[in-house]
Amino acid sequence: MLEDKSVSKTSLAEIGEFGLIEQIKEGFPIRLETSIKGIGDDAAVIDYGTEKTVISTDMLVEGVSFSWSYMPLRHLGYKAVVTAISDILAMNAIPKHILVSIAVSNRFTLEAIDEIYNGMKYACDKYEIDIVGGDTTTSLSGLILNMTAVGAAKEEKIVYRKGVEENDLLVVSGDLGAAFLGIQVLEREAQVTKVNPNNQPDFEPYSYLIERQLKPEARLDIIRLLAEMDLKPTSMIDISDGLSSEVIHLSKENNIGFNIYEEKIPLDPAVIRTAEEFKINPITCALSGGEDYELLFTIKQADFDKIKGNPYLTVIGHATTTGADNFLITRGSEQMIPLTAQGWGTAEEEKEN
């Protein structure tokens, strides 16, 4: 995950904006039949015939969305693609195209920009995405990326945040909280290295957590699985800000309450072990951590048999009644604790977090 320091460094002033665009264009030949025109004209042209166009945009700002102290450039490129297409997947649509805007200050070399695009290319290859356009500009401080993702779906397949009915089951893919703990581990070691530059961190015990933070995956496999199962969720959202915040989004959009069960929330053993080491409740990591890019969706109870026993999908709760609040039902004690955007607890407790 470390940068190769031996590569040559070309300043962006030497190559110029058009040179940079040419180089980016060469790295991303278009492959999809739906890509009529890619990089190099005033706009991309995409043809979805009778399918609907689904489109989303995300901005990533250095020092806010990511930090160089632990995010290698290639991983940044990969993650930028993943976060962009995750929004398209959350509509039950297939991501197909991406447009990338990038603003860089002149402290970045061409090789650094290349590394970012290499990471994007790797993700585009994996998820079968064409980069069809973008913009390059100068920034006065740091790097800013904007990703616009475009996807396609038949109208009747599109799933919105709205659509939940009472007693629908709440389902989550994969497991939660790992990306948050990954960043805790990386930040802790960055602090140690600041004091002791000879620090040789042993990341082995945390490899799953770090991978979830630096190289998250978008759940295209789950969208394909749902299609194979002939299962259309009644609502769906991707988990970018933590389970709690996303449940509240679904609740507000549908004016319905949810109960989620602490003991059902899927946690990797590394999450439980590392949360203990950091003296955090692992459930907090799942509820408030964010950046998991798993899918959260609701299904009708009648569809339960379709997902029963599937190792990638976990029922974590259910919609209750119209106008109700959202609760976490704790393990054992069976307490009902109100969910908040920051996790759970009362407003007073929230402030302490």
Add this chain to the structure above:
Amino acid sequence: MLEDKSVSKTSLAEIGEFGLIEQIKEGFPIRLETSIKGIGDDAAVIDYGTEKTVISTDMLVEGVSFSWSYMPLRHLGYKAVVTAISDILAMNAIPKHILVSIAVSNRFTLEAIDEIYNGMKYACDKYEIDIVGGDTTTSLSGLILNMTAVGAAKEEKIVYRKGVEENDLLVVSGDLGAAFLGIQVLEREAQVTKVNPNNQPDFEPYSYLIERQLKPEARLDIIRLLAEMDLKPTSMIDISDGLSSEVIHLSKENNIGFNIYEEKIPLDPAVIRTAEEFKINPITCALSGGEDYELLFTIKQADFDKIKGNPYLTVIGHATTTGADNFLITRGSEQMIPLTAQGWGTAEEEKEN
């Protein structure tokens, strides 16, 4: 064009990201039948049926793309929409939807952001555009906007940069160089005001130039006119970086040379007058100034009768032969001067500019 200083100031921390999104969403109800889903889900949903989707993205960075010293917030919002849809128009497509990403540091108030969106709303009303999505995030320094524009066109109507043939006529809409001189006037007065805060600039003689800089228009009218005339250009590009740079783009993309005639380049009287005041050649303003957002396109000679006498369209030259260079034919002396991306002249002269 001055800000209203009396309005209340709400910090963004008070309202939060979701509050900001809610407020933006309320300001932009969707109107177009093709907008199936707008702001407030993981992605927008757009339906173009049998038409093709055309999409483009632009990033605007404070201090690089614009400066507060002369760009009021409302104008920034308006101009951001115009620059975004200009790329769609340059494909001979009709812009329909926009997604806006915005990163702001906390020195911005809610009222400041509102002003930007008010400008966008004004442009969206004028050009019949729906804002259907976006992203809001924090920046560590200044304002960054990213605009993604989406449009529609029948496949056979789309015009690319490629398609020029020998002897095609080169046509430009409107007039050129005014936006560049507008910024010269605004910068000059900003400098004077810095020294003498009581400076009361008289912008009256420059009102056309300043309007072209602060509130440019996208040439939707020209795209509609071309459709009415049943005239499909053989190639098209919008003039964002100056006529010279755009001619060179068309030349490279088609491996063909262009001759343009100095005396044909359309200049407003205010451009000629003000260029003289600034001791600049007005042709330099047209060739290198940029930000005019006019359309530059080629047509077959057989189509000349369709545009003859039209006050909005001027034939400024023609394509010559495959592999040829690009030249400016000067007035009177009939010299052929090579065009460069910076304007015209030899490489040596270029360095002096």
